[in-house]
Structures are given as C-alpha cells and as structure tokens.
Amino acid sequence: MTHEFAVRVYYEDTDLAGFVYYANYFKFIERARSEWVRSLGIDQAAMKANDGVVFAVRRVEADYLMPANYDDELIVCTVVERQTGARLVLKQTVLRDDVPLFEALVTIVAIASNGAAARLPANFRRDQP
Numbered sequence: 001m002t003h004e005f006a007v008r009v010y011y012e013d014t015d016l017a018g019f020v021y022y023a024n025y026f027k028f029i030e031r032a033r034s035e036w037v038r039s040l041g042i043d044q045a046a047m048k049a050n051d052g053v054v055f056a057v058r059r060v061e062a063d064y065l066m067p068a069n070y071d072d073e074l075i076v077c078t079v080v081e082r083q084t085g086a087r088l089v090l091k092q093t094v095l096r097d098d099v100p101l102f103e104a105l106v107t108i109v110a111i112a113s114n115g116a117a118a119r120l121p122a123n124f125r126r127d128q129p
Helices: 024-039 044-051 122-126
Strands: 002-008 053-064 073-083 087-096 099-112
Touching: 002 024, 024 053, 024 073, 024 087, 024 099, 044 053
Parallel strands: none
Antiparallel strands: 002 073, 053 099, 073 087, 087 099
16 A cells, blocks of 8 residues: 655755755655554554654665756655564655655664664554555
C-alpha cells in the first residue's frame, strides 16, 4: 500500500538558484512519514507515553534526481519495503506530475526511552501488511 502526501514548495524551501534546498527534501519526507503513521491510527505521543517507545531514523540513502522549484505541487509517496520486529525500511519518492525528483530509502528503528533497541509496539505490527 502506498501513502501519498501533498507538499507545495514555498519560497522559504528554495535556495539562491530557486530550487528546493537539498535538506528540505528530508523535511518533506519526514512530514509524509508522520502523516502515514497518523493515517494508520497511531498516536506517536501516546506510543511514547504508554509504551515508552519512539521512532528514530537510523539510515537514509538519498538520490536527488531533478530539482523542484518554487510553487511546485509535489507528492511524497511512502511504501514499506521491509519490516522486522524493531525496524522499518521505507521507500519514499518525491514526485512532480508523476516524475520522480528525489528518492530515499529510510530505515526507521524503534527505541526505548533509554536509547536501547525496542520492538515495534504490537498495535503497529498488527496494522502493517
């Protein structure tokens, strides 16, 4: 299942050349991941409070394919590539008119409040394909 999240490029997102500043793609995909988790009915604040577990990005492999520009309407697609008991690997693609501009493979891990690895909470594992 693919989750789609719409993003509009604002002036503040661009660099001197008028393109989306490279680091802002990470903001776009972070927002998309947060909305994807929310769409699954998972409250991350409650997950932290009730289970003592939070998500952390462990690894990102990113490819910048083409620039996005001011006022572009973009779609961030998020797909689960792999899942274990404590780790998710997500493929996230930023598209403009179905043309890929940016792709990332993002590894998310579950961690306990002491920073140690933790299992994904049961409600999260149950909701995944």
